[in-house]
Amino acid sequence: MTARMIMKLRVASARPTTPEVLHLCLVHPQRPELPAWTPGAHVDLRLPDGRVRQYSLCGDPADRTRYEIAVKREEAGRGGSAWAHRNLLPGAVAHVSAPRNNFPLVDAAREHILIGGGIGVTPLVAMARQLAAQGRSFVLHDCAPSPARAPLLDELRAICGERLRGWFSAGGRRFDPAAIGPPRDGAHVYACGPQRLLDAVRASLGAAGWPDAQVHSEVFQATLDENFKPEPFDARIASTGAVLHVPADRSLLQVLREHGLATASSCELGVCGTCTCGYRDGVVIHRDVVLPVASRQDRMTPCVSRARVGVTLDL
Ligand code: FES
Incomplete structure (x- = not known):
């Protein structure tokens, strides 16, 4: 699990592109260039209370001087977009991760x-x-x-x-x-x-x-099955042999964190891929929407995915 660099970017402009959507332009206060990105990439926006929201970059990938995102105010959401609309005004500081791309263009496509x-x-x-x-x-x-x-x-x-x-x-x-x-x-x-x-x-x-x-x-929204009934299971840590019990009411990510084993996460909804880790054996119940099918044999997202009975993690 790799932590993502968080930058303090300045809001250079904020203008409505529709009545509900704010188009933000973010620049680095000192550096002329931001980390490179490719179309389909998103950044994490970290809120003051530690929550994180993902936003796709919608500017020009060839322009390294700025990131552009569009934030829709979600009345039924969890408050992140309303905070952004209220606070990300020109001159404000936004805590933004380096970009990640889970949705790239296929280079060879015609x-x-x-x-x-x-x-x-x-x-x-x-x-x-x-x-x-x-x-x-x-x-x-x-x-x-x-x-x-x-x-x-x-x-x-x-x-x-x-x-x-x-x-x-x-x-x-x-x-x-x-x-x-x-x-x-x-x-x-x-x-x-x-x-x-x-x-x-x-x-x-x-x-x-x-x-x-x-x-x-x-997708940027979790589509978790509301009828899913979590069961407890054990997670064995391959490097130490330690066995951690994951109760039904806690996520594997929470339990790993409690034991100092996992810090990097973002959406905690199974949509961003930040928390992905490897596993060696066990029947994993994949509940994310980010891992490709081909990766599910040996990778899992501990924020939402669980195991039947037990799993050995490559940690
Ligand atoms: S933190 Fe986003 S998929 Fe786990």
Whole structure:
């Protein structure tokens, strides 16, 4: 588990891009350049009470002088976005991690189909910027209630031109994933947005015969099964042989922390991948949405995932 560097960045500008979404530009107060990133990357924003929220970078990956993020005020959320809207005004200091990318573009792809729902369009803005700059083939489907409530729409129009398809439900235009058509060699689909949009895209493309490896998605909300009944289990630490008991009402991450074994975490919802660690044996109940299937044989996310009876951790 690697800790992520936290930087104190200054809010250079904060302007509404829709009535609910604030578009922030962050710069380093002393350094001319920030750590490099690639489209699809996100940063962690650390709140004063220690909580962490993830935001996709939506600026230009070629511009190392600034990070841009868009923060939607979630009335039903856990308070992080409301805090950001109240406090991240020009001149304020934001505690921000170095970027991490769990949602990269496929370099070898010949055609890119980007699908964004609401605030989920933010990583796709950075993807579109790079694809347009490189003269590569892409189209961006932007789904929102109306143009006025579509984040960063002016930027998208300037970047994409006629490659932008707006789907605004208030105007009766709802996105239908069937419009993507049959699978094509070298074509990759990237979807980010509400779970129901991602489910619809995956179901439709799956039925049309698109291979899973050509369909990529990212969610920033946990989709944990509310009916899941956690059971206690034991975690053995491979390096010391110590056996730690994980009660039903505590996460493996909490128990590791209590024993000084894990500090790096971020979302604690199974969506960011920060807490990932290796394991050697045991039947792991994977409850995250971030680990690729191929990694689940020997990696797990202790913030949400558990084990049946016992597991040996590569710690
Ligand atoms: S802390 Fe984010 S997946 Fe565990």
